[in-house]
Amino acid sequence: MPHHLLKATPTSNPAARISSISRHLLGGAQSTANPSFPSTTSVSSTQNRNFSSSPSANMSSQPEHPTLLIPGPIEFDDAVLQSMSHYSESHVGPGFVATFGDTLSMLRKLFQTTSPSSQPFVISGSGTLGWDLVAANLVEPGEDVLVLSSGYFSDGFGDCLKVYGANVDLLKAPVGSRPQLPEIEKALKSKKYKMVTVTHVDTSTGVLSELQKLSETVKSVSPDTLLIVDGVCSVASEEIDFDAWKLDGVVTASQKAIGCPAGLSISMFSGKAMDAFKARKSPPASYFASMKNWTPIMQNYEAKKPSYFATPSPQLIHALHTALSQILTKPLSERFARHREVSDKIKKAVADLGLTQVAGNPDDQAHGMTAIYLPETVKATDLLPKLAKSGVVFAGGIHKEIVTKYVRFGHMGVSVTDPARSDIDKAIDALKSGLADCGYQKA
Incomplete structure (x- = not known):
């Protein structure tokens, strides 16, 4: 059997796996739950719906809430949320x-x-x-x-x-x-x-x-x-x-x-x-x-x-x-290029802070999220609440071998593609100030 090739066996400790997956929500647990989307939002027909992105970085039709930058769920565009308010109809109509x-x-x-x-x-x-x-x-x-x-x-x-x-x-x-x-x-x-x-x-x-x-x-x-x-x-x-x-x-x-x-x-x-x-x-x-x-x-x-x-x-x-x-209003190539561009910006900011990524090889690094190793002096349980106070939600670690050593920053969808949003800059600034508040200084 090839090196590293292991015969899989049923998970021996389901409770441990459930405990591990719960850490995926660690960032969200530190912040106030998002208010429900107002039931009074106007509904437009499929034919007349405006498919453009939110015109305002304040997401005018959504209640104020921490910016969700975990690797999913992500922030949603107003028009998408308004679609959820469609009147009830038959699933075979x-x-x-x-x-x-x-x-x-x-x-x-x-x-x-x-x-x-x-x-x-x-x-x-x-x-x-x-x-x-x-x-x-x-x-x-x-x-x-x-x-x-x-x-x-x-x-x-x-x-x-x-x-x-x-x-x-x-x-x-x-x-x-x-x-x-x-x-x-x-x-x-x-x-x-x-x-x-x-x-x-x-x-x-x-x-x-x-x-x-x-x-x-x-x-x-x-x-x-x-x-x-x-x-x-x-x-x-x-x-x-x-x-x-x-x-x-x-x-x-x-x-x-x-x-x-x-x-x-x-x-x-x-x-x-x-x-x-x-x-x-x-x-x-x-x-x-x-x-x-x-x-x-x-x-x-x-x-x-x-x-x-x-x-x-x-x-x-x-x-x-x-x-x-x-x-699909724009070529997919443009969408992928934009995700790469923003990903490069985030990864440069991480490097500038003296931090490293879980994915060490640049060729192995995703463009819709970044897993960031924390300094030895900083704990995720200390950093994530500070990010939440700045209005930004990251996710904690989930891989059992390194679970306490890193956090995850999701950057995909409208937070990346909508030029009116300042989600990414806000998150980078929050990360810098949060680490400083935890006593971290770049060597």
Whole structure:
């Protein structure tokens, strides 16, 4: 078995895992809960809705609140939130069916796929539901899966696959890095894998995995193996060229760079992946997460035909429709370039403070978040409340090996793309003053 290639076992201490994940919310726990969005907000029709970003850095239609700069959920544009106030309507009525159909079609543009065999899914649930969708449908009990591990969430994907009976091998990288192509190639040659999973950006470390060369390696060494991407913390902030890179599946969620409130599991699968599902010998191992149940629903909605398996959230679909409409008003290349530009600015500010990142190699650093090692003299439990007093919310650490040693700064979506917002400068200033208040001085 290749170096660092470990046989995954079921999580031995679920309580410890739950305790660890709770630290993801550490920053938010230090600040006052956000007030509810006013019920008096005016509602405009889909046809007449203004898809431009918020005109004011004060977010005029939103109550005053700390700026949320964790790696998701993120700050939301006014128009997206206003979409959530859409009047109640039937989930099989013509108005909603048209909106949902357009939303599915726009997802094809976001993922950059024009293949008729590609299949989008939008299902009520969190990003984690994407793991179940993959594990319940694309792998059968006893089949081998190679999980490329770059942090907490990579390992979580492996845990999910194990629950559904897959034989999971973890190819682990040291904290702050990712498995390298030579060792991946060696692992692929060691046995026949049904699937390789990679977490594009592991939210626990801010490590960015490279997809294009990875796909070329997988297709070259093991062309029948499916390549599945966890893009929860990357879609809409990092480039993903679904067709050109020959990806077989990307799962994501609504509340990160897409900029829609939490509650939607969003995914895209290739024709090859759908064929693998159709060829399985046993039924899907889930009812709610069954592609057998959901595929005809998605196909009917995209064809503007009413359909039903389980009730979607019309309000969330309207918000997603608005968010995607905003994203697609400009070339995706501009969006990705803007995220890179702001990321570079933040990472320079971190370096100027004498701090380092969890992801040490610049090529491995995500552009929608930054995981920052704290000075030895500063504790996250001291720094995060000071940031909150400055009106900025960061997240605490979550990777068990370094959990107390770092904080996470999310910078994606409107906080990056809306020139009227001062979120990023505000956060950098708060970080500087917060560290100073904790007694830190650059050596």
